[in-house]
Amino acid sequence: SQTIHQWPATLVQPVGSPLSLECTVEGTSNPNLYWYRQAAGRGLQLLFYSIGIDQISSEVPQNLSASRPQDRQFILSSKKLLLSDSGFYLCAWRRRGGNTEAFFGQGTRLTVV
C-alpha cells in the first residue's frame, strides 16, 4: 500500500531563518506531487506541483521554492522566512492519468515569529 510521510509536524522559526520541509511517498512510482498551504478560512492554496524529478511548477509567486531530487521526494524550502509564511503546509501525491484522488500527508504547522 502507498503511504506519504511529511515532517516535521510542527515548526517554530524566527523571521529570516531558512526552511526545509520534506515529504516522501512510498509504495508507488512516478507520482504527481503537490505542496499546498492552508490558511484559516481560506481553503487550500496550491503552491507547487511536480510531474517528475527536477520538474517543478509554481502556482503563485512567493518566498518559497520546491525541489524534487528523487522520484518520491518533494522538498519545500525558503532562504529567509517571512511572518506571512506562517500556516499549515500539506504535501500530497496523486497517480497519473485522471480520475484518482489525491492522498495527503499529515501536514506541518509552521509558525514564523
Added chain:
Amino acid sequence: AQSVTQLGSHVSVSEGALVLLRCNYSSSVPPYLFWYVQYPNQGLQLLLKYTSAATLVKGINGFEAEFKKSETSFHLTKPSAHMSDAAEYFCAVSDDGGTSYGKLTFGQGTILTVHP
C-alpha cells in the same frame, strides 16, 4: 479554468439531523469531483469521489453526494449527523485535461458543528 464554490463557511446541525454541505463547480471539461474531511491539525481524508460513473456517490461514514450537471453541483449529505462528524469539509474539482497535471482545486471549506 476550474473553480469550486462552497456555500456557507459554517454549518451547524443537531445530532441526528440531516447534514447538507453545498458545493458548486466550474470546469471547462467533464469534471472529477471530490469531498474531503479534515480534523484539526491533520491532513485531508477522502470521503467520496465522482468520476463519471454513477451520479449518486456513496462514501465513508454514511456520507453521499449527487452529481448534477445541469446545476453544476455536487452537494454532500448525510441523513443523520453524529458528534464525530464535526470537522471541516472541502469540495475539490479536477478536470485532468490539457495541462492541468492533475491539480485539484479546492473550495474554501465548510466547518460543520454538531450540537448534542
